[in-house]
Amino acid sequence: MLDDFFTRALVAGLGVAIVAGPLGCFIIWRRLAYFGDTLAHSALLGVALAFLFQINITLSVFLVCALISMLLLALQRRATISADALLGLLSHSALAVGLVCLAFMTWVRVDLMGFLFGDILAVSKADIAIIYGGGALTLVVLCFIWRSLFASTVSYELAEAEGLRPEFANSIFMLLMATVIAISMKIVGVLLITALLIIPAATARRLSGGPEQMAILAAVCGAMAVVGGLFSSLEWDTPTGPSIVVVALLLFILSFGPIKQLKGHLSFAQKESNDG
Amino acid sequence: MDSLITLDNAGLKADGRWLVRGVDLTISPGEIVTLIGPNGSGKSTTAKLALGIRRPSEGHARRRADLKVGYVPQKLSIDWTLPLTVDRLLKLTGRLSAQDVDDALARTGVGKLRNAEVQNLSGGEFQRVLMARAIARRPNLLVLDEPVQGVDYTGEIALYEMIAEIRQELNCGVLLISHDLHIVMAATDRVVCLNGHVCCQGAPGAVSRSQAYRELFGPRASETLAIYEHHHDHTHLADGRVMHSDGTISDRCPGAGTSSAEPKEHRHAG
Numbered sequence: 001m002l003d004d005f006f007t008r009a010l011v012a013g014l015g016v017a018i019v020a021g022p023l024g025c026f027i028i029w030r031r032l033a034y035f036g037d038t039l040a041h042s043a044l045l046g047v048a049l050a051f052l053f054q055i056n057i058t059l060s061v062f063l064v065c066a067l068i069s070m071l072l073l074a075l076q077r078r079a080t081i082s083a084d085a086l087l088g089l090l091s092h093s094a095l096a097v098g099l100v101c102l103a104f105m106t107w108v109r110v111d112l113m114g115f116l117f118g119d120i121l122a123v124s125k126a127d128i129a130i131i132y133g134g135g136a137l138t139l140v141v142l143c144f145i146w147r148s149l150f151a152s153t154v155s156y157e158l159a160e161a162e163g164l165r166p167e168f169a170n171s172i173f174m175l176l177m178a179t180v181i182a183i184s185m186k187i188v189g190v191l192l193i194t195a196l197l198i199i200p201a202a203t204a205r206r207l208s209g210g211p212e213q214m215a216i217l218a219a220v221c222g223a224m225a226v227v228g229g230l231f232s233s234l235e236w237d238t239p240t241g242p243s244i245v246v247v248a249l250l251l252f253i254l255s256f257g258p259i260k261q262l263k264g265h266l267s268f269a270q271k272e273s274n275d276g
Numbered sequence: 277m278d279s280l281i282t283l284d285n286a287g288l289k290a291d292g293r294w295l296v297r298g299v300d301l302t303i304s305p306g307e308i309v310t311l312i313g314p315n316g317s318g319k320s321t322t323a324k325l326a327l328g329i330r331r332p333s334e335g336h337a338r339r340r341a342d343l344k345v346g347y348v349p350q351k352l353s354i355d356w357t358l359p360l361t362v363d364r365l366l367k368l369t370g371r372l373s374a375q376d377v378d379d380a381l382a383r384t385g386v387g388k389l390r391n392a393e394v395q396n397l398s399g400g401e402f403q404r405v406l407m408a409r410a411i412a413r414r415p416n417l418l419v420l421d422e423p424v425q426g427v428d429y430t431g432e433i434a435l436y437e438m439i440a441e442i443r444q445e446l447n448c449g450v451l452l453i454s455h456d457l458h459i460v461m462a463a464t465d466r467v468v469c470l471n472g473h474v475c476c477q478g479a480p481g482a483v484s485r486s487q488a489y490r491e492l493f494g495p496r497a498s499e500t501l502a503i504y505e506h507h508h509d510h511t512h513l514a515d516g517r518v519m520h521s522d523g524t525i526s527d528r529c530p531g532a533g534t535s536s537a538e539p540k541e542h543r544h545a546g
Contacts, residue, residue: 029355029357029358031355147368147369147370151368151369154352154354154360154365154368155349155352157329157349158349158352158368159369160327160328160329161327161328161329161345161347161419162369162370162413163343163344164369205359209359209361209393210361210364211358211360211364213359214359
């Protein structure tokens, strides 16, 4: 079944979407969109280092993202410039340094577009194994720290006072972010990872009444975007990563539509046509 | 160690400034301690030191190993991006049975709001929900940071009655923070007056003894509210320094006021 490149792409994309949804919710709740962007951009540095030291790209990206996230946490505590300026600085610097490093390694021929915008159609069986292994691990760990992480999202002080160790949960969350970025880079590329994290979660917000429900719905919306994006890219020969993001955006816009009213209109139109 | 929490000469320094310093405070099971003081006097900071939210820059903060805290913070804003019902908010830091949730909400008078979205609550309703959340987990220490903010006297009296009831029921210690310098909860065992350090402490006097207060608040209030008379031997100057009763001025008064021999009039400058 996995011999067909399109099936492999579908399976890999669904795996990433299911993990990205719940984590994306936390990015929205904690207002970490720019933070996620910074981590994603630093992934390119991880790619460069992987070529330099001849190690696995996913592992290298994970390590660089984890390192940058810890560095950000430390810098935010003592920095004199504001958090968003710091993020903007690191975000684009990491991207630029990554690009320059790759250019220096003249012996390496890489498909830069593939890293920037994803290359889901080139996913191998080994990639799928990494995505599902890392993804399953991420979801299991997230379930373990869920109560503590969510409580500290609502109020850090409340979580700390009532003994939930929010600092520990926050650090683990950073590692989970690094994992998701590492495994989704191949699907949508470093420039679009944040979109896959945020847009499905934002879509789910309008439709859900509780945090757990929102996490599951975000995974479902992400999966729908992957399926829709892949098939539309096949149909209209558009780049796959961006197509997935466009479908996610369309779902988001649809979620803003008055869904109940829309149903009303449909039944009204039906009635009219029946009358006519 | 029997007391639930112990602060031993605890102080917190932030950005080169002492927010609070030299605080000794213990809370035993079943004891109600009311922390009073003007704005910015370090009441919330003291509570955070006691709870372990902040670590003391000097001195020690100790908590009993089996401490189970129910905390009502002074401020809590829930972002609109968070889909959160009252029911889920009550279960924020631990599991609860449906019965526990219903009981706690009914007790604080918001029994019908269980499935309401937190964002749609009024300020008063939200405060009651937070109170319900704190008591639903059956804590052995209840920490309430200005629970009567924005509540009228009738509401305040009802709240104090409920706190006294819960203390009886759970035998929990209560740390109550109030910005009212003179009227405190009658069931309070000990009042601690803070202004960067402990200025004075003692038991409150009954309102019922004062005819004027009884007329002002009514007979029910006289059971619930009490007057606290301050006995300070120093005055806080506007620049944060301290003037002692003998006229000397110093940057701080180590251990001041806790056992003042001669009662002095209460004077907070500024």
